[in-house]
Amino acid sequence: xTMKIGILSKKTTGMTGLMREFFENAGxxxxxxxxxxxxxxxxxxxxDFYVLKSKKIVYIYAGHYLEKNNIPVIPxxxxxxxxxxxxxxxxxxxxxxxxxxxxxxxxxxTLKDQLKADDFPLILKPIMGSGSRGIKKVISFDDLxxxxxxxxxxxxxxxxxxxxxxxxxxxxxxxEKPPLSNEHVEMKKILLNDNNEDIQEVVIKWxxxxxxxxxxxxxxxxxxxxKIYLVDPGSFPEFSNWWxxxxxxxxxxxxxxxxxxxxxxxxxxxx
Amino acid sequence: MSKVKIGIIIDRYHLEQKATEFxxxxxxxxxxxxxxxxxxxxxxxxxxxxxxxxxxxxxGDLILAxxxxxxxxxxxxxxxSYKGIWNAIHRFMNSVLLKKAGIPVPDFSLIPSxxxxxxxxxxxxxxxxxxxYKFKPNIENINGAIKVxxxxxxxxxxxxxxxxxxxxxxxxxxxxxKSEWEYKIYIIGEDIYFYKQIPVLVNPNKxxxxxxxxxxxxxxxxxxxxxxxxxxxxxxxxxxxNKNGQFFLSDINCTPNFNYIKNGPKIVGEYLIEQAKK
Numbered sequence: 001x002t003m004k005i006g007i008l009s010k011k012t013t014g015m016t017g018l019m020r021e022f023f024e025n026a027g028x029x030x031x032x033x034x035x036x037x038x039x040x041x042x043x044x045x046x047x048d049f050y051v052l053k054s055k056k057i058v059y060i061y062a063g064h065y066l067e068k069n070n071i072p073v074i075p076x077x078x079x080x081x082x083x084x085x086x087x088x089x090x091x092x093x094x095x096x097x098x099x100x101x102x103x104x105x106x107x108x109x110t111l112k113d114q115l116k117a118d119d120f121p122l123i124l125k126p127i128m129g130s131g132s133r134g135i136k137k138v139i140s141f142d143d144l145x146x147x148x149x150x151x152x153x154x155x156x157x158x159x160x161x162x163x164x165x166x167x168x169x170x171x172x173x174x175x176e177k178p179p180l181s182n183e184h185v186e187m188k189k190i191l192l193n194d195n196n197e198d199i200q201e202v203v204i205k206w207x208x209x210x211x212x213x214x215x216x217x218x219x220x221x222x223x224x225x226x227k228i229y230l231v232d233p234g235s236f237p238e239f240s241n242w243w244x245x246x247x248x249x250x251x252x253x254x255x256x257x258x259x260x261x262x263x264x265x266x267x268x269x270x271x
Numbered sequence: 272m273s274k275v276k277i278g279i280i281i282d283r284y285h286l287e288q289k290a291t292e293f294x295x296x297x298x299x300x301x302x303x304x305x306x307x308x309x310x311x312x313x314x315x316x317x318x319x320x321x322x323x324x325x326x327x328x329x330x331g332d333l334i335l336a337x338x339x340x341x342x343x344x345x346x347x348x349x350x351x352s353y354k355g356i357w358n359a360i361h362r363f364m365n366s367v368l369l370k371k372a373g374i375p376v377p378d379f380s381l382i383p384s385x386x387x388x389x390x391x392x393x394x395x396x397x398x399x400x401x402x403x404y405k406f407k408p409n410i411e412n413i414n415g416a417i418k419v420x421x422x423x424x425x426x427x428x429x430x431x432x433x434x435x436x437x438x439x440x441x442x443x444x445x446x447x448x449k450s451e452w453e454y455k456i457y458i459i460g461e462d463i464y465f466y467k468q469i470p471v472l473v474n475p476n477k478x479x480x481x482x483x484x485x486x487x488x489x490x491x492x493x494x495x496x497x498x499x500x501x502x503x504x505x506x507x508x509x510x511x512x513n514k515n516g517q518f519f520l521s522d523i524n525c526t527p528n529f530n531y532i533k534n535g536p537k538i539v540g541e542y543l544i545e546q547a548k549k
Contacts, residue, residue: 038383065363091343102314105313105336106333107308113310114312151308
């Protein structure tokens with residue numbers, strides 16, 4: 001069956017472009033809505049379903065708007081928002097029982113007044129996070145600078161080895177990455193073995209708990225304790241460092257189509 | 272019998288400008304602790320609170336985070352809840368939710384600023400109603416078409432709202448509803464209070480024309496439905512009425528100024544104590 005698919009994405013290239021190519025080759029019609037032309041109104045009802053690729057707030061709004069009007073959105077906008085908002089993400093991780101870094105949140109003067117020297121080092125992260133943008137290591141009070149009088153979110157810095165871990169269904173792809181880097185830098189491929197079984201267990205627990213088809217996690221193995229911390233979940237990566245031979249795009253697109261069929265089937269059942 | 276303990280989560284603006292009478296009353300009848308946004312350090316590992324209830328008077332990010340922490344880590348009730356505040360400040364989201372719940376809202380749209388307005392007569396409002404500055408409308412009447420833009424919305428647009436919009440500028444449009452009166456409904460738990468005033472676009476001094484009115488059953492039903500939909504317990508809701516007599520919910524607020532209700536601070540205080548004792 002031919003479908004009309006909308007992709008909510010800030011860009012037309014990368015994974016978004018590849019998904020468009022896949023869906024079009026399969027006979028579907030695809031329209032990408034970037035921030036230049038996304039108007040959130042009834043005109044969006046023209047598509048059968050949407051792929052929510054971007055985490056920016058207008059896309060979250062668009063996703064909710066579509067869902068409330070019975071148009072499926074994949075992944076679910078709540079999942080995307082909760083991964084992006086640091087506070088929500090903290091409790092999302094905590095709920096699973098996985099280990100995670102603690103955080104402080106306060107205005108600059110409050111932080112300067114109440115933090116102690118041995119609370120450092122910390123990681124400054126934007127409250128609405130995406131990739132490595134705006135993230136910096138804070139080693140002393142001097143690094144705390146006010147920004148628009150907004151409170152600052154500071155996470156305990158875990159000294160250790162940093163990993164980016166992709167997952168698509170049951171396939172897990174582990175990479176060692178430079179601390180605080182984004183998804184696109186060069187990384188070291190880590191083969192799955194007994195030494196990283198604990199990382200694989202984190203991934204399995206995370207994806208099962210939230211019934212996720214794909215995604216990625218930033219994980220740190222602490223030097224002193226060898227303990228694993230889940231520091232940042234992500235819902236829709238570019239998979240730019242995916243190291244399996246098999247191209248991830250068809251897998252992702254087929255999972256999206258399958259999720260759409262499931263949602264459609266469940267909606268009909270509910271009616 | 273010992274007094275209940277109520278935690279007030281507040282920002283300095285509300286503390287200094289809006290809550291004096293309320294706190295004066297509350298301190299007579301309850302033990303009160305203050306959590307002030309500007310001086311509170313939230314620590315994810317510290318959730319040892321001994322309050323019986325929290326009341327929120329503010330809507331900043333730190334306040335929201337603290338409410339989330341209390342809701343996640345304790346069983347202490349918080350009024351208003353995280354969900355209620357979030358829904359109230361995200362204007363587009365509450366428009367979507369309220370419309371879906373069958374509550375008439377003016378037509379609305381969220382579009383890039385370069386696009387032409389979707390309605391002939393409209394109000395441009397801020398997308399996220401989180402800051403403590405007042406509605407400051409610029410009003411144009413072009414051949415009978417009313418075009419209003421709230422200065423807050425334009426500032427927000429140029430600054431990039433929510434910190435992640437970069438150079439992309441969006442505007443929230445609400446279709447303009449011409450109404451003789453603006454109906455202001457306050458809800459405090461199960462209690463409801465009805466007022467009307469000349470719309471602020473006509474007379475910016477809202478209190479000059481504000482008067483208490485008798486209950487309007489239709490508005491009562493819509494207001495309680497709105498409260499249920501958004502998750503708010505204490506709120507003020509604005510309605511407009513078009514020439515055909517239909518009401519439209521134009522605004523919903525999670526930090527209402529209950530000083531405008533006769534004995535408002537006492538009514539809110541009593542409600543909180545009653546909830547704390549449950």
